[in-house]
Each structure stands twice: as C-alpha cells, then as structure tokens.
Amino acid sequence: MASKPDRARLPAALLAVALSAVACWFGNGTQPVWWLTWLAPLPVLWLAPRVRAPWAALAALAAYVAGGFNIWTYAHGHLGLPLPIILTFIATTAVVMSACTLLFRRLLLRGHVFAAALSLPAAWVAFEYINSHLSPHATFFNISYTQASVLPVIQLVAVTGLWGLSFLMLLVPTAASLQMWPHAAKRVRWSVAGLAVLALIATLAYGGWRLQQAPTSTVRIGLVSLEAHGWAVLPSEEGDARQARYVDALQRLINQGAKILLIPEGSFATGTATIPAFATLAIQNHVTIGAGIALHGNAPDARNMLTVFEPGTTSPATYSKHHLLRGLEQFVPGDSFTMLSGTPRIGLAICKDMDYQDIGQAYAARRAQLLLVPAFDFQVDGWLHSRMAIVRGVESGFAVARSARAGRLTLSDDRGRVVAEASSEQNDAELVGDLPLHDTTTLYSRLGDWFAWLDLAVLAGVLVVALLPRKRVA
Numbered sequence: 001m002a003s004k005p006d007r008a009r010l011p012a013a014l015l016a017v018a019l020s021a022v023a024c025w026f027g028n029g030t031q032p033v034w035w036l037t038w039l040a041p042l043p044v045l046w047l048a049p050r051v052r053a054p055w056a057a058l059a060a061l062a063a064y065v066a067g068g069f070n071i072w073t074y075a076h077g078h079l080g081l082p083l084p085i086i087l088t089f090i091a092t093t094a095v096v097m098s099a100c101t102l103l104f105r106r107l108l109l110r111g112h113v114f115a116a117a118l119s120l121p122a123a124w125v126a127f128e129y130i131n132s133h134l135s136p137h138a139t140f141f142n143i144s145y146t147q148a149s150v151l152p153v154i155q156l157v158a159v160t161g162l163w164g165l166s167f168l169m170l171l172v173p174t175a176a177s178l179q180m181w182p183h184a185a186k187r188v189r190w191s192v193a194g195l196a197v198l199a200l201i202a203t204l205a206y207g208g209w210r211l212q213q214a215p216t217s218t219v220r221i222g223l224v225s226l227e228a229h230g231w232a233v234l235p236s237e238e239g240d241a242r243q244a245r246y247v248d249a250l251q252r253l254i255n256q257g258a259k260i261l262l263i264p265e266g267s268f269a270t271g272t273a274t275i276p277a278f279a280t281l282a283i284q285n286h287v288t289i290g291a292g293i294a295l296h297g298n299a300p301d302a303r304n305m306l307t308v309f310e311p312g313t314t315s316p317a318t319y320s321k322h323h324l325l326r327g328l329e330q331f332v333p334g335d336s337f338t339m340l341s342g343t344p345r346i347g348l349a350i351c352k353d354m355d356y357q358d359i360g361q362a363y364a365a366r367r368a369q370l371l372l373v374p375a376f377d378f379q380v381d382g383w384l385h386s387r388m389a390i391v392r393g394v395e396s397g398f399a400v401a402r403s404a405r406a407g408r409l410t411l412s413d414d415r416g417r418v419v420a421e422a423s424s425e426q427n428d429a430e431l432v433g434d435l436p437l438h439d440t441t442t443l444y445s446r447l448g449d450w451f452a453w454l455d456l457a458v459l460a461g462v463l464v465v466a467l468l469p470r471k472r473v474a
Contacts, residue, residue: 009050009051012047012050013047013051013055013059015043016043016044016046016047016059016063017043017044017047017059017062017063017066018063019042019043020040020041020042020043020044020059020060020063020064020067021062021063021064021066021067022036022067023036023037023039023040023042023043023067024036024040024063024064024066024067024068024070025066025067025069025070026070027039027040027146028040028067028068028070028141028143028146029070029071029074029384030071030074030380030381030383030384031383031384032145032146032384034146034147034149034150037143037146037147037169038169038172038173039173040063040067040173041097041101041120041170041173041174041177042173042176042177043063044056044059044060044063044097044101045101045104045120045173045174045177046177046180047059048060048101048102048104048105048108049105049108049109049181053102053105053106056101056102056105057098057099057101057102058098059101060094060097060098060100060101060102061094061095061097061098063094063097064090064093064094064097064098065090065091065094068089068090068093068094069090071086071089071090071141072086073380074378074380074381075089078378078379078380078381079378096123096124096127097124099123100119100120100123100124101120103119103120103123103462103463103466104116104119104120104174106466107119107462107465107466108178108181108184109470110466110468110469110470111184111470112465112466112468113178113181113184113185113188113189113192114188114191114192115461115462115465115466116174116178117171117174117175117178117192117195117196118171118458118462119174119459119462119466120170120171120174121166121167121168121169121170121171121174121455122167122455122458122459122462123459123462124166124170125163125166125167125170125452125455126452126455126456126459128142128143128162128163128166129163129449129452129455129456132357136326137355138323138355138356138357139162139355139356139357139388140355140388142162142166143166143169144157144162144165144166144169144391145162145384145387145388145391147165147169148387148388148390148391148416149387151207151211151415151416151417152203152204152207152208152211153165153203153204153207154207154391154394154416155203155206155207155210155211155394155415155416156168156203156206156207157391157394157395157444158210158394158395158397158442158443158444159206159442159443159444159451160443160444160450160451161357161395161444161448161449161451161452162357162391162395163449163451163452163455164451167451167455168199168200168203171195171196171199172196172200174196175192175193175195175196176193176196178192178193179192179193210415211415211417213415213438215413215436215437215438216437216438216439217344217436217437218434218435218436218437219259219260219344219370219434219435219437220257220258220259220260220432220433220434220435221258221259221260221261221262221401221411221432221433221434221435222250222253222254222256222258222260222261222262222430222431222432223253223261223262223263223401223402223403223409223410223411223420223422223429223430223431223432224246224249224250224253224261224262224263224403224409224428224429224430224431225263225264225403225404225405225407225409225424225428225429225430226242226245226246226249226263226267226428227405227424227426227427227428228242228267228405230266231266231267231268231269231293231294232267232268232269233268233269233270234268234269234270234275239268239269242267242268243268243275243277243278244277246263246267246278246291247277247278247281249428249430250263250278250281250289251281251285252430253430253432254281254285254287256432257432258287258432259287259288260287260288260289260290260346260372260401261287261288261289261290262289262290262291262372262373262374262401262403263289263290263291263292263374263403264292264374264375264376264403264404264405264424265292265304265306265321265350265351265374265375265376265404265405266292266293266294266304266374266376266405267291267292267293267374267405268291268292268293268294269293269294269295269296270293270294270295270296271295271296272295273293273295273305273307273315273316273318274307274309274315274316275291275293275307275309278291278309279309279316281309282309282310282311283309283311285311286311287311288308288309288310288311288340288346289308289309290306290307290308290309290348290372290374291306291307291308291309291374292304292305292306292350292374292376293305293306293307294331295320301332302330302331302332303320303321303331303332303334304320304321304324304329304331304350305318305319305320305321305350306318306319306321306338306348306349306350306372306374308340308348308372310340310341312341312342313341317338317340317341317348318338319334319336319337319338319348319349319350320332320333320334320335320336321333321334321350321351321352321353322334322335322353322356322359323352323353323355323356323359324352325352337362337363337366339363339366339368344369344370344437345366345367345368345369345370346368346369346370346371346372347363347366347368347370347371347372347398348371348372348373349363349371349372349373350373350374350375351373351374351375351376351377351385351404353373354371354373354375354388354389354392354400354402355388357392357395357396357449359392360392360393360395360396360398360445361396361445361448363396363398364396364397364398364441364442364445365445367439367441368398369398369399369414369437369438369439369440370398370399370400370401370435370437371393371398371399371400371401372401373389373400373401373402373403374402374403374404375389375402375403375404375405375407376404376405376406376407377404377405377406377407377408377425378406378407379406379407379425379426380425381407382404382406382407382408382423382424382425383408385404385407385408386402386404386407386408386410386421389402389410389412390402390410390412390416390418391416393412393413393414393416394414394415394416395442395444395445396442396444396445397414397438397440397441397442397445398414398440399411399412399413399414399435399436399437399438400412401435404424405424406424406425407423407424407425408421408422408423408424408425409421409422409423409424409429409430409431411431411433411435412435413435413436413437413438414437414438414440415438417436419433419434419435419436420432420433420435
C-alpha cells in the first residue's frame with residue numbers, strides 16, 4: 001500500500017514536512033500560538049502511510065528538528081546552554097516523534113485503525129511522563145502549557161493533570177489524519193472521529209462549567225519587581241539603596257489597599273532571615289510582605305529563601321526552594337513546606353518549584369487556597385514560565401501570586417484566569433489586583449498521575465496490537 005516516493009509524491013512530502021515544521025516552530029517554545037500546536041503532527045501523519053517507512057521516519061524527524069530550533073535563542077542566547085545539550089534536547093524530541101509516527105504507520109497499514117488512532121497520543125504522553133521524572137527540568141516544554149490561555153481547555157488538567165490534555169491534543173490531529181486515509185473502513189474512521197469529537201466536547205463542557213463556579217472570597221494583593229542585576233547584600237550601600245526603593249514601592253501598593261505584598265526571588269542577600277525595614281512596614285500597616293532572599297549569600301549552607309513578614313508574629317515565616325536550577329544555583333535545597341497562619345490558607349514556593357507537580361500536590365494536600373511565588377526569569381521566557389505556574393494552580397486547585405524579576409508579575413485564580421499582569425522583562429513593574437479565591441479540591445490532587453498510568457496501559461496494548469498479523473483492509 002505504501003510505495004516509493006516518486007517524483008509526483010516528492011513535492012507533497014516536502015510540503016508536509018514544511019507545514020509540520022512551521023506549526024511546530026510557532027506552536028511551541030516560549031511564545032506559542034496555541035492552535036498551531038494541535039496541527040503540528042497532522043501533515044507528517046497524513047504522509048506516513050503514503051511513503052515507505054524510512055521516508056516517513058525521516059519526514060517526522062526533519063519536521064521536528066527544524067521546528068525544535070525555535071528554542072535556540074532562548075537556550076543558547078539566554079540560558080547559555082552548551083551546544084551538545086541543546087542538540088540532544090531537540091534530537092530527543094524529534095526521534096520520539098519519528099518513532100511515534102512509525103508506530104502509527106505500522107498499525108494503520110496493518111489495518112488496526114483504532115489502535116493507530118491511540119498510538120501517537122499514548123506514546124507521546126508516555127514519553128512526557130517518563131521525561132518529567134528523569135529530566136532536571138521536570139515538565140518544562142510539556143505541550144499542555146501552550147494551552148494556558150485557552151481557559152475551557154486548560155481545566156482538563158484539574159482532572160487528568162498535564163497528561164490528559166497532551167493526549168487530547170494529539171488524539172485530535174491523529175483522528176483527523178485517519179479521515180483522509182481511504183483504505184480504512186468508513187465505520188472505523190467515523191468511530192475514531194466520534195471518539196475525538198466526544199472527548200473534545202466533554203473537555204469544553206467541563207471547562208465551561210468549571211469556569212462558572214463563583215469564588216468564596218477575594219484578597220487584594222500587590223506585586224512589585226525593581227530592575228536589578230543579582231542580589232544586593234544587606235547591609236551595604238547597594239543593598240540599603242535597593243531596600244529603600246522597595247519600601248517606597250511597597251508603600252505605594254499598600255496605599256492602594258494591598259493586604260499581601262510580594263517582591264521577586266533573590267532580591268537581597270542577608271546573613272539573617274529577617275529584613276527589619278520590611279518587618280516594620282508589615283507591622284505598621286497590618287499587611288503581609290514576602291521577599292525573596294539568598295540567606296548567607298555564598299556560604300556553603302546558603303539557601304534560596306522566601307521570607308514572609310506578618311503583622312501578628314515576632315519572626316518571619318520562611319521557605320527554602322526545593323528545586324534548584326542546576327549549574328546556576330549553588331544552594332542547599334529545601335525539604336519542607338510552609339503554610340502561613342490564619343485565612344486564607346497561603347502556601348509558599350519559589351520559581352522553578354512550580355515546574356514540578358510534587359509541589360502542587362503537596363500544597364493541595366495542605367488545602368492551600370493561594371501560593372506566593374517569587375521568581376527570577378530570563379526575559380524571553382516570561383510568558384511561558386508564568387503560565388507553567390498558573391497551570392500548576394489549575395491542576396492542584398489554588399490561586400497563584402507570582403512576582404518575577406525579568407519576567408511577568410501575575411495574579412491568577414485556580415481556574416487559570418489572569419486577573420492582573422505586568423511585565424518586568426525590561427523595566428520596573430508593579431501591580432495591585434483583587435484575586436478571587438476558591439475552596440477547591442481537584443481530582444488530580446486526589447488521585448495524582450492516574451491518567452499517566454492509564455496511558456501506559458493503553459500504550460502497552462497498542463504495542464501488542466502492533467505485533468499482530470496484518471488485517472484484511474476493506
């Protein structure tokens with residue numbers, strides 16, 4: 001059924017590769033166009049059963065290598081990652097997609113159409129799930145994050161975690177490609193299409209319903225980020241000057257009614273967890289102030305810490321960052337979680353912690369309604385990294401107040417609505433907003449990665465089917 005790519009078929013093959021590469025380039029990365037992510041696999045899946053296996057594998061590989069280079073500026077120019085690491089990341093993704101395409105092709109040409117429909121989403125989600133446990137960057141660049149602004153769709157992660165949404169995003173284009181394969185029985189093609197449409201409708205219906213739920217309370221929060229390079233040591237001339245600027249900025253936010261205030265990760269380096277000027281400001285104005293500090297600076301036992309000053313306490317609440325950025329952060333990682341006293345129920349986290357689902361699960365178990373998250377981004381990834389934190393809140397059921405240097409300041413509820421946002425990617429930034437809070441327990445926070453394990457079972461079944469003899473195709 002598959003034949004050599006002859007001269008007549010070569011232009012179509014090149015066009016399929018080009019279309020998938022363009023969709024991959026613009027549909028992923030730090031500034032994704034969300035709807036292109038759904039379309040990226042479609043051209044190479046259309047091509048796969050129409051050419052020989054090596055050409056199908058090469059087409060998928062070429063498309064996803066070309067599209068994967070959209071991270072070059074970010075990974076090399078901003079993160080400074082070595083070329084071998086960048087190429088390994090791009091190549092791994094492309095090789096996995098190539099293998100998924102071959103599995104899809106094998107099943108389709110053997111007449112196992114329904115298994116073919118499930119093969120790509122099942123194999124890809126298995127890869128994402130395993131990678132989240134092996135990679136030092138956890139869920140970074142999971143395709144589900146590209147949908148962070150599509151509120152009815154992103155609600156699915158509250159049920160399945162990232163895994164169900166990734167599955168859906170690949171099931172839809174796979175089902176669409178099967179509608180263009182004339183050798184599959186019409187009844188089977190329609191069954192596959194019905195499954196994809198039903199899953200999409202159920203997702204949108206659930207998302208629409210969830211977005212209608214009224215909040216139980218609101219809290220007025222102020223975020224501020226002052227442009228600076230590195231942390232400022234306290235006490236020192238530079239540190240004292242920066243502290244004075246932050247006190248002025250925090251007072252402006254307090255004057256606008258903010259009850260909780262947060263400044264970014266690593267704003268100061270100190271030998272003690274307290275900053276007297278912030279503690280005084282909190283007590284005098286009856287507000288809560290969170291500040292990101294490097295405790296003990298460059299000492300061997302230094303910690304990347306969030307310290308929170310509350311009006312009714314004699315010492316600040318503290319949290320040490322669990323998940324450090326390898327190669328750039330020489331700190332001792334934290335191993336405990338911190339909840340502030342009183343209501344609303346507020347937990348603490350820092351920047352990269354929000355890339356990891358274990359942090360969300362831990363605070364869901366503590367019934368947190370809100371997380372305070374100071375952060376430090378790399379300018380170009382401001383949108384993506386802020387949305388990863390927002391999706392973590394949808395997944396585990398809490399609002400997020402995130403104040404980032406060289407990134408985005410965001411107030412988002414546990415449905416993923418961004419109620420206030422400002423950019424600190426180039427300049428100072430501050431905002432005040434009323435953040436709705438819910439009292440939410442998500443299915444994902446209760447059952448964890450249940451969908452990922454179901455996906456692995458589906459993949460095992462698909463692989464068994466791939467070993468079966470060829471069916472007679474109607």
